[in-house]
Amino acid sequence: MSEYRWPDEGPGFAERVRHAWTATRQALPVGTRVTGTVVGRRPFGVFLRLPGVPDAIGLAEIVGMPADCELPKIDAVIEGKVIGHAEHNHQVRIGMVGHKDVPE
Template sequence: MPEFSWPDRSLLPASDVIDQSWPATVSTLPLGSHVSGRVIGRRPFGVFLLLDGVPNAVGFAEITAMPHHMELPALGATVAGEVIWHADHNRQVKIRLDAWQVPG
């Protein structure tokens, strides 16, 4: 298995379904919400997630929120985090993973 991969399209909802569900996704997952999901794709810039309980949503945790000493979670890993943004242009729910939180 390669270190990086795009999400398997068979795991993703159809793009028109994601578009139609976007207002409900944003309403269901307001900023600050805590979510969990499974890593379905790894890229050098972050990981794509299928979010638990929100079947027509795609989450994305980008490395800009990852501390330098951490690594991306493995494909298939279950992760949790906080909703930090809704990217309207590509219908992604941006997530900061709990494992990436820097103790204050």
């Protein structure tokens, strides 16, 4: 498996995310503290599953990570806060404040 992968949340996930977008923005307004699990990695950041909001996808971009932080691995737990909402692709933008990788 490649070091980088897209999140695999099953068939129809993108459509569910699109339909749930209004509820997602209401449930996760800017400033909300969140804890999420890494479900996908790309060179620019990590995609997160956000508990309590099953049809949401979070994105913590590398430019928003602490300077001494490495890109978290799949299944790592991320702590952060909502810094915005990307309307064009229905992603919750997360500013990461810390993470804990799962032991291999």
